[in-house]
Structure formats: C-alpha cells, structure tokens
Amino acid sequence: MALPTATEHHGSSLNHVFFASTVNESGQAASNEVTAVGSTVDTVHESTNTSRSASPSIGNSDDLSTSSGSSGSSSALNPLASSFSPKTKKASLYLPPTASRQYELRPIEGKGLGLFATSFIPRGTRIICEAPLLHIPENALHLAWGPYCRLLNPQKQAFDALHCFKPENLNPEHVSRAYLIDANDKALDEEDIEELIQDQARVMGIFACNNFQSGKGLALYETTSRLNHSCVPNVHHSWDPMGKRITVYAVRDIQQDEELCTTYLGGPGVYYVRAQRIELLRSSYGFTCTCPACTDVTGTSENRRQVMAQIAYGLQVYQYGGQGHESIPFVPINPAMALRQSEDLISMLLDEGIASLELCKAYRMASTVALAAKNWEKARGYALDEQDVEAVCLGTEVPDLVACGAAAACWGEEVRACLVKAGVFEVGQKLRRRKGKGGRGGKGRGGNGGGGNARLEPAAAAGGSGGVTGVSSYRNQKKRDRNSRVKAEKIRVEQEREAKVAEKQAKFEAEEAGRREKEQKAEYESSYPALG
C-alpha cells in the first residue's frame, strides 16, 4: 500500500516509510547517500516571511554532515568562531539568529509531547528552520541504523528520546533479522543477537513515525519531529532545498499557548474523508485524530470536504480536457463555470481552515480559468493571492519552483504577459494589488476582499507610463506615444479578428452548451444546500 506524500511544490509530508524489497544484502548505509547530521534549529521572530533566513550558528548547509552539538548551541570551542564570516553564496543567505524561540515542548494528554507557542505568532512567521538529525534515501528504512550508530552522543540522545511506533505495514524485527544483524559474526551469541535486533527495530520504529519527506530522501529532526498532526494544521512544513533544512511557517495567526500542528497526510489529505484519514493515521502512526475536522459532530466539515474533493477532481478533469459523467459530476463545461467552481473551492478551503499549498493550487486554478474566461481582474487577483499564500508557506525563496517554472511568481509573469497582450496592462507594468483593494486570504466568489475583487483598469487610465515626466525628453515621449498607438492598433486589429472567429464558434457552442449547462447547473446547485 502506498500512502500519500506531498510532493507538489516542495511541501513535504511526514512520511510513511516502506521497506524496499530491493535492499542491499549487506544492509550497510552508503555514506554518500546517508547522513547523520548535527541538529541545528534556528528560530526566527516575526516578519520573516520575506526571506528564507536561517542562522549559521552551527555550520551552513554545506556543513550538514559535519556539524555537531545539539539544538541551537553554537560551537564555542571552535577557535575560528569569532572570525567566521560566510563565504559561499548559500551561506550568505542566512542571517544570524535574531530572537529566541517562539515555542516550547510540553506534554499533552493522549499525544505524548507537542510544540506550543510561547507567544503570539503572526501568520507568515518562520518558526523553525532545522537541519536533519538523520537523512536517508526513501524506501530504505534499514539504512537508518548505520548513521544512527555514527551519531554523537547528544544527537543520539535526542534521537532516542523521540516517539517510537512500528507501523502496521512494517515488521522491523523481521527487517533487522533479514538485513541488519551480522548473523555470521561469531562473537555474537544468541542473546546479543536478540538485543541487537530489538535495538535496530527500535531505531526503525523511531524513524518510521518521525520522518519528513526532505528533498529526495526522508529525514528526522530533533524539533520538527515533535510536531503533532492536525487535519486543520496551523503550520506548514517544507524542505528548503537551498538551505538543506526543513522550515516550518505559521499559515495563520497562532495564539500564545496554542499547539503547533502540521499535517502528516500531505496536501491531497485535505480531500480525504474522515474515515480515510483516521485509518491512515491509525495504521501508520497509531493514534486517532481528534482535530476539529475529525470531531465535528455536525457533519459540516465532512460534507464540505466531500464536495471540495469532487470540485477539485472535476476541475482537474476539466484542465486536462476531460468530460463529466455521472461519477464525476462537477466537471465544468466552460471557463466561466470553471471559474465559479474554483471560487467555490477557495471559499470552502478557507471555511475549512485550510491555508496551505492546497489553497495556493486553488488560487492558481482560479487565475488560470479566469484568464481563459478573459476575466482579467480575477486572473490578476488570484495570481496575487497565490503569491501571498506561497510566501506564507514557503518563504519567498523558492528556487526549485522558479527553476521548474512552477513558482507563483512565474505564474504571475504569465498572467502579466497575457494582460499586456490583452491591452489592459502596459509593457513593464507590475502585477501588484491596487492600494486598498484585495488582500490575502480573500474569499472567493462574491468574495470578502479577495484578489478577485481588485479593480483592473486599462493601463493608460490607471496612469501607467503614459504621463510626461521631467526626466523624459519630448522626443522620447513622442516615440513612446507612437509605439503605444501602433501597439494598441495591432492589438485592436488582432482582437477584432479573434472576435469574429470566436463569435461564430461561440454561437454554435452556446446553443449546445446552454442546454447541457442548464442540466449540469441544476445538478450542481442541488448539492450545495447541505453546506448552508
């Protein structure tokens, strides 16, 4: 059975480890793949969502395999410490620690230990930035043993102190007997072997229930691994590929003494029904979730999540050109309907208290279909909303997403280009929210200040670069005016031509779609009353 992991963006889920059937017979960890690393926890105070800053107090990302010492303590014994200044580009990204922690470890009934806010934590604050204690490739749980043995004592103690649970799909004793103990070692008698098996099984059990997807591998952390689960998380964890650390951001304002909770189910877990979530968490982590969504006796959350799942699925099918049928009722039939459904999805995610990357994706969808529907205002507003939520969850440094063109900023550029092409934006005009309009976390359709409501006016009317400035010469101004006129004329001719073609096409489609839309709309509307 394959449990879900969050791989979109670089959202990492607390991962479920599966033992690979193709493990190396020797069971030895390959040293270049597996690292036992010093735990470094950097905590940064408010307003850190504008950079992925982290402390170099114990080495930088290049030092992960050699850093030592336990959480947060800088190495005072290092004679070079006072003269140290970061030399690499990567290291220079990290600012010195600016503040003390904003959380502490506390016992909590029925959950063991958990992290609690010691002060008010505003949305977008980076709460944790931490290097792994132990980092191994995926699907190779037995590889944890080697680096575990190489941990320094304080780190080993930190590892040993973590919660241990052996997931149902894993038999660590069996794995240990098969791959890890050296049964040919004549120095080991039966008793030693049993003891070794138990120890190796314990290490695997600890790794299994505390690891997070971290890049291509899985990693365990001294602090982050203390985060408990909630289906309505207030923090988002993700692997920072640049700093080679995990970061944890507040996705909403967190009050003092509130528990910090992430999700163990990855992004798509948002759309699982309660029974599915409960079963996954029980079999992999040994607990029954008591979060607000799982304990909602009114059924509102459950109902909402079911509809959300169907809408999200329908939109996905639509995006890939699919058609709806009885089992997929919510496949929109045109961009306007897709936009309306995306907005419904956004509203429901917000009502459900989901403020992480699934919300980002919904904003992207809304912006995409708004472009298709030629609703420029909403295309821009939702693109900005996506940027806002991405920055809150991941910080603003998302080089891997930028590299693959998936970052919210990359999408924003595409939207901007479309707006320029459509003649509602000047070349060079920035995609930014108009003052006093829109705002983060806005609602969707008929929204409450969401980006979709921001007014968008033609660039010239909005005072783009049309005005004569004291700096520009008269000739330059003339040239710009002429260029603008030529460009506007080109756009007008192109639009006219497009409009004629579209008119013909639309006439034909409208008749066909009108009939189908009526039917689908009635069916679609009928599933909402239960949500109120």
Ligand SMILES: C[S@@+](CC[C@H](N)C(=O)[O-])C[C@H]1O[C@@H](n2cnc3c(N)ncnc32)[C@H](O)[C@@H]1O
């Ligand atoms: C990654 S650890 C989290 C820290 C752990 N509570 C501890 O004491 O170290 C995962 C384990 O915490 C417990 N846990 C996590 N979330 C929980 C929740 N919502 N309710 C009850 N137990 C939970 C489960 O025992 C799970 O196997």
